[in-house]
Amino acid sequence: MNTEKIIPPFAEDDDRVDGIEKVTGRATYTADFKPANMAYGVFVTSTIARGAVKNLLLHEARNAPGVLDILWYQNCPALPGYRPWAADPQKKGFEWRGLKIFDNNLVHYFGQPIALVIASTWEKALKASALVKAEYIQETFEVDFDSLRKDPSRLKPSGEYKRGEPDAYKKAAFYVESEYHMPIETHNPIELHATIAVWEGDKKLTVYDKSQGPKGTQNELARLFGLETANVRVITRFVGGAFGSGLRSWPHVPAACIAAKLVNRPVRIQLSRRQMFTMVGYRPMAWQKIGIGAAADGTLTGITHHAVSNTSRYEDYREGIVNASQFLYECPNVNTSYKILPLDINTPTWMRGPGEASGAFALECGLDELAHKLNMDPVELRIKNHAVLHPQSKLPWSSKHLLACYDKGRELVGWHQRSSVPGQLTDKGRRVGFGMGGGVFGAYRGNATVKAVLTAEGKLTLMSAVSDMGPGTATAMVSIASGAMQIPASKVSFLLGDTDFPPGPTQGGSATTSTLGGAVSIICESLRDLLKEIALKQVTGFAGLQKEDLEFGKETLFSKKDNSLRISLGDLVKATGKPQLELVKEAGPNPAVMQKYAMNSFSAHFVKLAVDMETGAIELLKVVCTGDGGKIVSPKTARSQMIGGAVGGIGMALTEEALIDLKTGRYLNDNLGSYLVPRHTDVPYIDTWFPDIADPVINPLGTKGVGEIALVGFAAAVANAVFNATGKRIYRLPIKPAMLI
Amino acid sequence: MEKPTPVHGESRRNFIKKTTALTALAVTPGALVKAGENHESIASFFEKTPLKMEINGKAVEVLVDPGVSLLDMLREQLGLTGTKKGCDQGHCGSCMVLVDGKRVNACLSEATDNNGKKITTIEGLADGDKLHPVQEAFIRHDAFQCGYCTPGQIISAVACIREGQAGSEKEIREYMNDNICRCGAYPNIIAAIIEARDSGKKI
Ligand code: FES
Ligand code: FES
Numbered sequence: 001m002n003t004e005k006i007i008p009p010f011a012e013d014d015d016r017v018d019g020i021e022k023v024t025g026r027a028t029y030t031a032d033f034k035p036a037n038m039a040y041g042v043f044v045t046s047t048i049a050r051g052a053v054k055n056l057l058l059h060e061a062r063n064a065p066g067v068l069d070i071l072w073y074q075n076c077p078a079l080p081g082y083r084p085w086a087a088d089p090q091k092k093g094f095e096w097r098g099l100k101i102f103d104n105n106l107v108h109y110f111g112q113p114i115a116l117v118i119a120s121t122w123e124k125a126l127k128a129s130a131l132v133k134a135e136y137i138q139e140t141f142e143v144d145f146d147s148l149r150k151d152p153s154r155l156k157p158s159g160e161y162k163r164g165e166p167d168a169y170k171k172a173a174f175y176v177e178s179e180y181h182m183p184i185e186t187h188n189p190i191e192l193h194a195t196i197a198v199w200e201g202d203k204k205l206t207v208y209d210k211s212q213g214p215k216g217t218q219n220e221l222a223r224l225f226g227l228e229t230a231n232v233r234v235i236t237r238f239v240g241g242a243f244g245s246g247l248r249s250w251p252h253v254p255a256a257c258i259a260a261k262l263v264n265r266p267v268r269i270q271l272s273r274r275q276m277f278t279m280v281g282y283r284p285m286a287w288q289k290i291g292i293g294a295a296a297d298g299t300l301t302g303i304t305h306h307a308v309s310n311t312s313r314y315e316d317y318r319e320g321i322v323n324a325s326q327f328l329y330e331c332p333n334v335n336t337s338y339k340i341l342p343l344d345i346n347t348p349t350w351m352r353g354p355g356e357a358s359g360a361f362a363l364e365c366g367l368d369e370l371a372h373k374l375n376m377d378p379v380e381l382r383i384k385n386h387a388v389l390h391p392q393s394k395l396p397w398s399s400k401h402l403l404a405c406y407d408k409g410r411e412l413v414g415w416h417q418r419s420s421v422p423g424q425l426t427d428k429g430r431r432v433g434f435g436m437g438g439g440v441f442g443a444y445r446g447n448a449t450v451k452a453v454l455t456a457e458g459k460l461t462l463m464s465a466v467s468d469m470g471p472g473t474a475t476a477m478v479s480i481a482s483g484a485m486q487i488p489a490s491k492v493s494f495l496l497g498d499t500d501f502p503p504g505p506t507q508g509g510s511a512t513t514s515t516l517g518g519a520v521s522i523i524c525e526s527l528r529d530l531l532k533e534i535a536l537k538q539v540t541g542f543a544g545l546q547k548e549d550l551e552f553g554k555e556t557l558f559s560k561k562d563n564s565l566r567i568s569l570g571d572l573v574k575a576t577g578k579p580q581l582e583l584v585k586e587a588g589p590n591p592a593v594m595q596k597y598a599m600n601s602f603s604a605h606f607v608k609l610a611v612d613m614e615t616g617a618i619e620l621l622k623v624v625c626t627g628d629g630g631k632i633v634s635p636k637t638a639r640s641q642m643i644g645g646a647v648g649g650i651g652m653a654l655t656e657e658a659l660i661d662l663k664t665g666r667y668l669n670d671n672l673g674s675y676l677v678p679r680h681t682d683v684p685y686i687d688t689w690f691p692d693i694a695d696p697v698i699n700p701l702g703t704k705g706v707g708e709i710a711l712v713g714f715a716a717a718v719a720n721a722v723f724n725a726t727g728k729r730i731y732r733l734p735i736k737p738a739m740l741i
Numbered sequence: 742m743e744k745p746t747p748v749h750g751e752s753r754r755n756f757i758k759k760t761t762a763l764t765a766l767a768v769t770p771g772a773l774v775k776a777g778e779n780h781e782s783i784a785s786f787f788e789k790t791p792l793k794m795e796i797n798g799k800a801v802e803v804l805v806d807p808g809v810s811l812l813d814m815l816r817e818q819l820g821l822t823g824t825k826k827g828c829d830q831g832h833c834g835s836c837m838v839l840v841d842g843k844r845v846n847a848c849l850s851e852a853t854d855n856n857g858k859k860i861t862t863i864e865g866l867a868d869g870d871k872l873h874p875v876q877e878a879f880i881r882h883d884a885f886q887c888g889y890c891t892p893g894q895i896i897s898a899v900a901c902i903r904e905g906q907a908g909s910e911k912e913i914r915e916y917m918n919d920n921i922c923r924c925g926a927y928p929n930i931i932a933a934i935i936e937a938r939d940s941g942k943k944i
Contacts, residue, residue, distance in 0.1 A: 019880040022888030023872065023895060025823015025863035032822035122817065123808050190827040190835050190923045191889040240825070240889025241923050273828040470887030470924050636883045640926060644886055647925025672832035672921060680914040683927040 014636040016475045017494065018238075027238045030210045031194040035266040038196065039068055041259050042125035043252070043275065044115040044132045046107045049665025050141035050313075050344045053105040053114050053134055061117055061131040066124030068263045070132070072115040076102035076258060081224030094223045098315045098347055101251035102258065107136065108314045109345045110666040111278030113251060118259050118267060141344035143665045145285045146181075148341055149308045155339035156311075158318045161326055163392070168302030168333030172293025175302075176369040180290065180362040181732040184658040185283040185651070186276065187351050188677060189469070191240020193280050194270040195253045197260035206233045209253055212246035213506025215465050218499045220249045221257065236467040237497040243648070244350040245280040246469060247508050252279055277658060277670040281349025284309040286321060288362040292370050298384040300331040305362065311340045312347040320355030324440050324712075325363050327392050327598075329385040344665055350508065352648055353712040356441055361652075361733065364437035364716030369729065375420065378436060378720065379406050390598035398597040398697035399704070402438070405604040405626035408689045409436065412624040413606035422727035430610040432621070433725025439603035439712030443630070443695070443704035444511040447588035448519040449502035452481075452527055454581045458555055458570030460487055462523070463495040464504035466516060470644075471707060472637035476513050477520050479634050480701065484524035486552040487569065502584055510601065510705030513633055515588075518699035522587035525700075530581065531557055531572050538575045541565055589699070597697050603627040603709035605646065605717040611725045616737025618654060618722065624687045625714070630695035630704035638706055642688040645710020650678045652711070653718035654734050792856045796821070797865025805852045812836045812847035815862060823863040823892050827921070834920030835893040837900075838862045844900040846919075863892035866899065874942040875899050878933035886924035894920045898934045902944040907934055 021027040046053070058070050069075075081096045082103050101113060115132055119125035148154055169175045196208040205227060211217040214234040222229040239246060252269050260267040271279055291304040305325040311317045322336035351357075371378040386403060389396055410416075418434035419425055425432040453461045462481055466473060474494040482489040495501060505515045532550050535542040535557055542550075542565070551560050558566035573581050608622040625646050632638045655676035659668040669675045694702025719730050726740055789804040796819065805814050812829070815821040815838070827835035829848045836847040839861040866873040875898050878884070885891040897920045901907045906916045913934050914927075922930065937944060 015880050016883065018888070019883075020872070022885055022891050023863075023876040023879050024867055025821075025892045027888050028822070029825070029889060031826065032816075034817070034820070121806060122813065123806055127808075188923060189887070189889070190825070190833055190921060191887065192826065192828075238889075239887060241887040243923075270826070273830060273832070470885075472886070637886075640883045640886050640924075640929065643928055644925035647922075647927060671830055672828050673830065677921055677923060678925065678927070679921060680917040680927050680931070683925070685931075686928050 014475070014479065014634055016472050016637065017478050017489070018474055029191050029238045029240050030196065030208045030236065031192070031268065031270045033196055033208045035196065035198050038266040038268055039118050039120060039263055040122040040125045041116045041118045041256060041267050041269040042122065042129040043113040044117065044129050044134070045275070045278070046110060046112045046114050047134065048107055048136045048138050049110040049143065051107050051136050051138040053107060054137050055135045056115055057133040057135070061128040064124065064128035064131055066119040066121055067128045068118045068120065068265070070115055070117050071102060071255070071259050071262055073102045073105050075262070079224055079254070080226035096224050097248065099251045101255050108312065109278065110664060111275070111346070113255065113279070116255055116259055116269070118263050141665050143343050143345055143660050144662050145310050145341065145343060148343070149287050155308060155341055156316065158338045158340050160337045162335045164333035165302070166335040167291065167304050169291040169293030169304055172301045173296050174370065174373050175291060175293035176366055176373060177291040178289070178366060178369060178731055180288040180365065182286040182358050182361060183733065184285050184660070185351060185656045186658050186675060187243040187245035187280065187282065188276055188672065188675065189241030189243060189245060192271050192273065192276060193245065193250065193252065194268065195256040196266060196268040197257040198266040199260050203227060204231045205257060206235065207253070207257065208235045210239055210242065210246055211236045211249070211467055212239065212242050212469055212508055214467055214497060214499045215503050216506050217249050217253065221254070224254055225257065234499045235497060239467050239469040242469040243352045244354060244508065247350055247506060250280050273672060274670045277667045278346050281347060281351070282658060283351035283354070283358070284311065284317065284348035286358045288321065288359070290325070290362045290366040292366045294370055294374060296374070298374055298376050298381050300329055300385045302333040303331050305336045305359070307359065308339045308341055309358070310343050310345070310348065313342040313344055315347040316340060317348045319350065321359040324356050324359050327387065327390055328363065328438065328440050329382070330387040330391055331385065345660060352645065353439070353441060353708040356439065356708065356712045357652070360437060360439055360713040361715050364713050365719050368435065368716070368720040368723065377420065379410055379415065382406065382438060393598055395596065395598045398599045399628070399630060399693065399695040400600070400602060401628040401691040401693055402602040402604065404691045405602065405628055409604045409606040409624050409626040412687050412689060413608055413622055415606065418724065422724050427610050430612045431725040432608065432610045433721040433723065434606070434608050435717045435719065435721025435724050436604060436606045437713035437716030437720060439605065439709045439714070440600050441510060441708035441712055443599040443601050443698055444509055444514060445518055445589040445699050446505045446511060446515040447586060448504045448516045449584060449586040450516070450519045450523045451502050451582065451584045452523045454527065454569060454573055456570050456573045456579060458487065458491060458568055460485060460492045461495060462492070462520060463501040464516060464519070465499045465501040466496045466504035466512065467507060468496060469507055471512065471641050472634060473507065473512055473516065475637055476517060476634045480517050480520045481524055484521060485527065485569070487555050510707035513703050514699050514705055517633060517701045517703060519585065519587040521700040523583055523585040526583055526585055528552060530583065531569065534572050534575055535567060539567055539572070593697060599698055599704070601627065601629045601704045601706060601709045603713055605649065605714045607717040607721040609718065609721045609725060611722065611740055613726070613741065616740035618735065618737070620650065620684045623684055624689070625710060626689045627706050627709050628691050628704070629706035629709065630693065630698065631702035632690050632692045633701060633703050638690065639688045641706050642710045643686045645707070646686050646714055647678050647683055648711045649714025649718070650682055652733060653715040655682065657734050790853050792853060794855055794857065795859045797861060809852045810848050811838070811850040811852050811855055814852040815847060821862050821864055825889055825892055827890065833890070834897060835890045837893040837896040837920065839896060839900060844897055863895060866895065873899070874940050874944060875902070875933070875937045878937040878940070882929045882933040882936065884929040884933040885922070885926050890920060890922045894922065894930055898930070898937070899944060901934060902938050907938045910935070
């Protein structure tokens with residue numbers, strides 16, 4: 001068990017600490033900054049999908065009003081991180097990942113940036129960018145995933161797994177075997193990606209950037225430009241959503257830095273919505289085949305799961321599509337394979353629930369299909385095969401309250417009304433169906449450093465170089481610290497979004513609260529200890545007492561033996577003679593303890609919907625999302641995260657599909673008018689529920705994270721409900737009305 | 742399920758140039774000198790259009806380049822960055838402002854079309870430190886995560902209630918459909934609007 005003790009979070013009021021800034025427009029996102037004398041960069045992008053730029057005709061654009069310069073491969077300086085072998089040996093091991101913008105004239109996909117027009121205003125840059133004419137050398141390109149994935153010679157093997165007998169499902173009394181298809185899904189946060197670069201001389205760089213990990217961005221840029229890490233400062237005060245698109249630095253980030261150097265002025269690049277499809281990644285297309293077999297009583301006997309997803313031709317991207325099939329349910333025989341198919345499109349990247357979200361669509365629909373064949377309730381089938389020990393490692397889970405999720409989810413959605421025969425329930429002429437799907441994601445904890453400052457006024461400020469794309473990191477940290485120190489939340493603040501603060505983790509994989517919250521707990525422990533020492537040594541009246549005799553409450557430290565003996569935290573600071581107390585602490589997991597356990601978050605999503613059989617229109621009537629994310633630190637924001645995941649799942653199930661034109665290689669629907677994300681009328685009331693039981697191992701708070709499990713398994717719940725309503729199995733997302741009539 | 746229909750297809754690149762040298766000539770010489778210092782050539786200065794508006798209750802005079810949207814004028818020239826750019830194509834609603842009381846996608850509105858108008862942006866809703874009831878309700882119901890769509894949602898919500906379009910939940914959803922929230926705070930946004938509507942406070 002964990003030796004660190006669990007501190008119950010405490011919330012006098014769980015409104016977001018940055019709520020006022022967000023509702024008044026005072027929250028500053030990257031493009032809201034405007035350093036003095038800032039210029040604007042607008043990209044010119046390729047109109048071929050593969051080949052090279054032969055020449056750019058820049059004359060007209062250069063002479064357009066307001067244009068300062070045009071950056072392209074011909075005038076781009078050699079960057080140390082593009083040529084690691086030429087740089088000093090210490091840079092060894094680092095090479096800029098992915099597209100090396102303006103490094104050469106190659107074109108890898110339609111919409112690739114080939115030049116950057118820099119002008120005094122954005123309008124002038126935009127106007128001039130349209131005047132740049134490109135001459136290309138064209139090559140044939142390939143973007144047809146559905147046909148090319150069938151050619152084994154093109155696929156790159158990316159992992160195989162086998163336990164017991166391969167393809168054992170085929171020998172089972174009952175089995176299903178189906179293929180599933182998923183289109184490209186784009187993150188499309190509403191905040192457009194943006195970067196502002198400001199140089200001070202040649203050696204110091206400040207960058208405002210939409211990043212999920214300012215520390216990571218700082219490191220990447222320092223190495224790319226051959227600068228001291230301490231001389232690169234990355235500022236990310238607010239992030240307007242990202243969902244994975246901000247987990248790495250994309251080519252526009254160095255482009256802004258190179259441009260700022262070129263024109264000797266700060267430069268801002270804000271991507272257009274169209275460029276949000278081609279420059280910041282997406283969830284890859286995926287084909288999956290899953291076979292699941294069971295005995296007549298529902299005991300699983302074999303699972304086989306194969307997957308192919310796309311990557312770009314200039315960079316490999318892989319994700320854990322088939323992983324959950326290996327361990328989510330008890331099953332003696334499992335084999336999986338995963339391959340990637342390089343295409344002439346931009347590189348995909350992690351998107352909310354990366355891998356698992358795609359895999360769960362196949363696995364959870366497959367189980368539903370199997371349950372139907374077995375004439376068994378789909379929830380009962382899952383309970384029957386509930387894994388108590390992790391089926392691969394045979395380790396116990398640090399905590400697993402999935403069964404409670406099934407129970408509560410069924411109850412809240414009204415599962416007892418469900419008919420096992422599809423198409424039996426009707427409502428105002430429409431067919432009504434129920435469906436469910438389960439989800440899982442790794443529960444992680446990393447290292448983080450936090451600085452704490454306690455002032456003579458009794459105000460506590462914590463800081464760490466993390467950013468928050470929306471879940472409410474600062475709110476959760478304030479809640480943790482206010483509980484640990486017994487100070488009202490209004491007197492605690494958490495500063496983030498600046499690499500001048502001590503290093504914090506990248507926000508991803510649902511690990512922020514675990515990692516950072518763990519560190520905040522630890523630093524509060526140290527601070528409590530320090531304050532007790534100060535009282536015992538320097539405050540009259542406390543002499544002779546032991547640390548165990550002291551307790552914190554109501555902004556004071558007091559003696560448990562004599563409640564009237566108390567001193568405010570501010571006065572304790574004054575007793576030291578210093579204006580404030582400062583502490584810096586790094587904290588992380590204890591690997592020796594962690595490796596004795598499997599650690600995951602789990603979810604179960606339930607959906608009730610109605611299908612109009614004449615139009616194929618689907619209306620979600622009820623949505624219930626249950627999730628075992630360990631202890632819930634901030635109930636209000638955790639609920640919002642869960643709702644947000646469900647809405648992402650609604651998009652995956654019913655609306656989202658980025659289409660690539662096979663003739664040109666360009667995105668056909670690269671705007672929010674035709675790439676449909678869920679809107680108000682697509683989303684019903686969503687019920688959420690958490691077992692809210694602390695995980696005793698992962699961190700002192702017992703929190704596991706809910707960001708990914710909120711989405712994983714949701715699309716399957718919708719598809720399964722559609723089957724229950726209509727008797728039609730949908731194997732291709734998104735589910736469109738035309739598929740149902 | 743009903744698919745949202747894109748209501749505005751126009752791109753800002755199709756803006757009609759309405760600026761004329763004539764209107765530019767009306768500018769006072771003082772402003773001319775200032776523009777010159779500002780690294781803008783006199784020639785481009787003559788293309789600028791002087792505008793007068795009331796923004797968040799204050800009289801504002803501003804010179805704009807041809808083709809500048811109301812959104813970019815607010816953000817880049819007046820420093821009112823609370824209004825957000827999410828698409829610049831009329832698809833997302835994050836740029837909503839009130840123009841003479843009506844909600845407008847500021848990215849689709851040419852700045853020069855707003856001469857003489859009264860504009861309210863998100864910065865103009867609160868009364869000093871006292872939040873507007875819709876802002877309060879958004880915080881209480883956690884009607885956002887990242888907060889980027891929030892200024893637009895709040896402006897739309899205020900218009901929704903003021904215009905009497907906040908009757909049923911369905912009606913509110915329909916009205917609010919121009920405002921995308923990629924973080925998916927929709928259910929909380931609806932709850933916040935209902936609370937504000939029923940608060941008895943002046944919206
Ligand atoms: S920025 Fe105006 S609608 Fe998106
Ligand atoms: S709160 Fe993030 S887009 Fe709405």
